[in-house]
Amino acid sequence: MSRVLVIGNGAAGLFSSWLLARKGQEVVLVGRGTPSTSMSTGCIRTRPEGCEREMAEFLVNEHMPWAVGARAGLSKIGTPFRCWMAPSHSTWKYGEAPGSVTVVSIEGHPAIHVRIASSLLIAQGIRAEHLSLPIAVPPEVPLTAAFRSEGSWELLAKALRTTSSDAVLLPAMVPLREYGRLDALERQCGRKVLEAVTPLGPPGLRLTELMHARAAGAGVTIWDGRRVTALDIKGDTVRGATVSGGSEVKEVATDAAVIATGGPLVDGLNIKGRELDDPFGVFQVARSTDALRGGYASREGMMVRVDGRRMANAVAAGDCVYSERRDHGSGLAGALDSARMAVMALEGA
Amino acid sequence: MNEDRCIKCGSCTRACPVLNDPLGPGFPGPRGAGVDAPRFPERDSIGQIALMCTMCHACEWACPSGISLTLSMLRLRSGLNEADRLPGHRRMMDNIASCGRTVSTEFKGWREEGNRTLYFPGCIGLGRLTHLTEAASSLLTALGVSHDISSAAVCCGSPLLKIGATGVAEDLRRRNMEVFSRYDRVITSCPGCTNQLREVYGIRAEHMVEVLKGSDPRSKLDGRWALQVPCHLKRGLSPWAADDMASVLVAAGVDVVRVPGEDCCCGGGGGMLAGFPETSSSIARNKVQMYRSTGVDGIITACPFCSLNLGRQGIRVLDIGEALAPKR
Structure with missing residues (x-):
């Protein structure tokens, strides 16, 4: 069994850790800060090409069932959303849109935009109604907090029973462990309960929490809140890393590294002038005129040193990898697929 | 400071234990208090609600841009007017003035035997939870760590920094440094004290967890x-x-x-x-x-x-x- 250091706590880092741990590797994952996976809609928009089976297995959990196939749903402003895999209450089967939808809003809270949503629904041929709940939540307060008590859910169910639509569109507010509340609500009010497809909210957090639990369950040691500040590289081999957390710094030894630090945010690729740059000062970065596509260069799946040498035990995965084909909305599926390829390359090395 | 890195993703607000509590609203949240308040000082002074943060660092851990939110909110506190001090914080200041600790001292088992190790229980351990201090002290003794518990050591100053009383915190540090100079090793039970001793005093204090580990x-x-x-x-x-x-x-x-x-x-x-x-x-x-x-x-x-x-x-x-x- 060998030790693998995975850097990055988003979808690519967690999926590659899980794949490696399942194969008996001793994996330590280091990462801090909210990854962009948490800021996503929590739905997988495009069908991943190479890792469909592994991904479906990876995303299994006891709290939240998934719907897979051509799916359609509505955003919090009522725009249509299409995807390939989504939590069961986010979407309907493509082509089976509800005839009428009640948009549920909470006074003073931006979680759902009722006027825009209603007019966009009408434009899509869906009859729209509007229901304002008689509770006030300050705009900065996450709705999850306001819907923690049984009382607020009873009030919601009661209000929904008065609507005459086929379906109700709720703001996203249930955390992973409470996803079952949406099933209960559907039974209580007798309407199809839809959760608005929402970035920067509970759906993305649920997805990361689920992946985190799966990786930990497979035996991955997760060093949250910590950061790799330097890599110890000799020739073409990563031998260790310097990790800092709180007021402590530790040196760890490793037999291989997976770098999955995501896009150019603080702990990811640096932005130097108008170009991307490697924060470790070791690896080649392939530039692109499209900011979305630039990232770490690779040769036969392995990372490349700035001097052109191919690394023997370092691979990159996810958004930090150069990808000519990356497109808007392909992020999660692409990251997962890239993680699987990175693990394969490491195994072949 | 690095507040300008904020990308307005709201990760901090979702991580905040105060904002997510039913009795939390009123607090503008880490983004309002940690990013916007220092960036827009021309808006009204934030006042007492700047004190509505538990300093738990959850927002800072959640921030994808690495903004030092806790430090940023702490700085707001040192700018508060004396008139903005909360009644509970005034009591803490009064207690400091009368006994050197944030709560009145109930502990009686001082040990001043000239040992080279000092056990520093902190104000709560000496006032409200003396059983905690007694248990930790007997455990240390049983583990072979002979130690003093000094009645001359006062509050570490961490709670004073948290309520914006920086001058008082500095006085306490000076008083404690005199006591600490008689010891080679300082052990604490309170992570707040440990941090304060390490970051502000520059002493390599050990927390009980670190002692128990070995x-x-x-x-x-x-x-x-x-x-x-x-x-x-x-x-x-x-x-x-x-x-x-x-x-x-x-x-x-x-x-x-x-x-x-x-x-x-x-x-x-x-x-x-x-x-x-x-x-x-x-x-x-x-x-x-x-x-x-x-x-x-x-x-x-x-x-x-x-x-x-x-x-x-x-x-x-x-x-x-x-x-x-x-x-x-």
Whole structure:
């Protein structure tokens, strides 16, 4: 069994850790800060090409069932959303849109935009109604907090029973462990309960929490809140890393590294002038005129040193990898697929 | 400061224990207080609500841009007017003036025997939770760590910094440094003290968890126990020390139940316990409710503030020093 250091706590880092741990590797994952996976809609928009089976297995959990196939749903402003895999209450089967939808809003809270949503629904041929709940939540307060008590859910169910639509569109507010509340609500009010497809909210957090639990369950040691500040590289081999957390710094030894630090945010690729740059000062970065596509260069799946040498035990995965084909909305599926390829390359090395 | 890195993703607001509590609204949240308030000083002074943060660092850990939100909010506090001081914080200041500690001292078992190690229990351990201090002290003795508990040592100053009284904190540091100069080693039970001694005093103080890590203790407990991982241990001192807290207990034979959210704030930090007691106990109440739903017999923590705040909700809470004994 060998030790693998995975850097990055988003979808690519967690999926590659899980794949490696399942194969008996001793994996330590280091990462801090909210990854962009948490800021996503929590739905997988495009069908991943190479890792469909592994991904479906990876995303299994006891709290939240998934719907897979051509799916359609509505955003919090009522725009249509299409995807390939989504939590069961986010979407309907493509082509089976509800005839009428009640948009549920909470006074003073931006979680759902009722006027825009209603007019966009009408434009899509869906009859729209509007229901304002008689509770006030300050705009900065996450709705999850306001819907923690049984009382607020009873009030919601009661209000929904008065609507005459086929379906109700709720703001996203249930955390992973409470996803079952949406099933209960559907039974209580007798309407199809839809959760608005929402970035920067509970759906993305649920997805990361689920992946985190799966990786930990497979035996991955997760060093949250910590950061790799330097890599110890000799020739073409990563031998260790310097990790800092709180007021402590530790040196760890490793037999291989997976770098999955995501896009150019603080702990990811640096932005130097108008170009991307490697924060470790070791690896080649392939530039692109499209900011979305630039990232770490690779040769036969392995990372490349700035001097052109191919690394023997370092691979990159996810958004930090150069990808000519990356497109808007392909992020999660692409990251997962890239993680699987990175693990394969490491195994072949 | 680095507030300009904010990308307005809201990750901090979703991580904030105060904002997510039913009694939290009123607090503008880490983005309002930590990013916008310092960036737009021309808006009205933020006033007392700047004190409505438990300093748990959860926002800072959640921030994808690495903004030093806690420090940013702490700076706002040092700019507060004396008129903005909360009644609970005034009491803390009065207590400091009369006895050098934030709460009145109840502890009687001082040990001033000229040992080279000082055990520094902190204000809560000497005032409200003397049983915690007695247990930690006997455990240290049993482990062969002869130590003093000095009546001359005063508050570390950390709570004073949290309420914006920087001058008083500096006076306390000077008084303590005189005491500390007589010792080679300082051991604490409160992660707030540990951080203060390390960051402000420049002393390599050790937290009990770090002492216990190398000493192979055994469990004194029956039943199943959840953990309250203290914010200032995990996100302040060292996330590895927080990992060690769990592994020391497991290795000692405690039946530890890992609960999601065990590392979320109990509501007791940052001067909230004295300043906003209702919000502080509401956060603790909701947390204890979550612990109860898991069917555990009690909670083990490693911070006197967590012990005090959660213990007031009627669940058994033990400090790690109370849970362990030396190997027979």
